[in-house]
Amino acid sequence: MKLMIKKYATPLITGLFLVSAISGTALFFHWMPGMFHSMHVWLSMVLLLPFVLHMWRNWAQFLLYFRTPAMLVACGLSLAAAIGFVLTTGHAGGNPARQLFPLLTHAPLNTLAPVLHTTPDALAERLSHEGCTVHSTDGTLEQIATDCGQKSNDLLLRLLPHHGDHGDHGDHGDHGH
Structure with a gap:
């Protein structure tokens, strides 16, 4: 199992991230949303499994990142962006x-x-x-x-x-x- 995680987690994360990035970009620009919406939603969910396996395998090394200001700044900015979206668009009536x-x-x-x-x-x-x-x-x-x-x-x-x-x-x- 460990060998399988080591062998496939990062390649799967990379491949699924590329699919998510391309489909997300297409959705952002409203290009063929009917084709890209389900792909983006489902394969982004599938992306979570190899990500979790990768994090599990590399947990000790991952925790070392939190000793650097860069990780704390990046997490803080990400959280602030998410809160900004929730506050500005979350109450705008939702999906029309x-x-x-x-x-x-x-x-x-x-x-x-x-x-x-x-x-x-x-x-x-x-x-x-x-x-x-x-x-x-x-x-x-x-x-x-x-x-x-x-x-x-x-x-x-x-x-x-x-x-x-x-x-x-x-x-x-x-x-x-």
């Missing part, structure tokens, strides 16, 4: 999707369809392709999702138009994207 999704999933299809750049009938047809039965376009996505045993948020995500797809309107302008 958590506020927006209930508004969209509780709206009747007649109201939701134009927001999704489609017609109520086309939206009902797309929902039928997702395995749901639409009795009336006056029903909400929440009701329809419950009736077909799906989560309304998941269904909404599958119904969202793709970037550049403006539905049945024939308008393919940029719209500020």
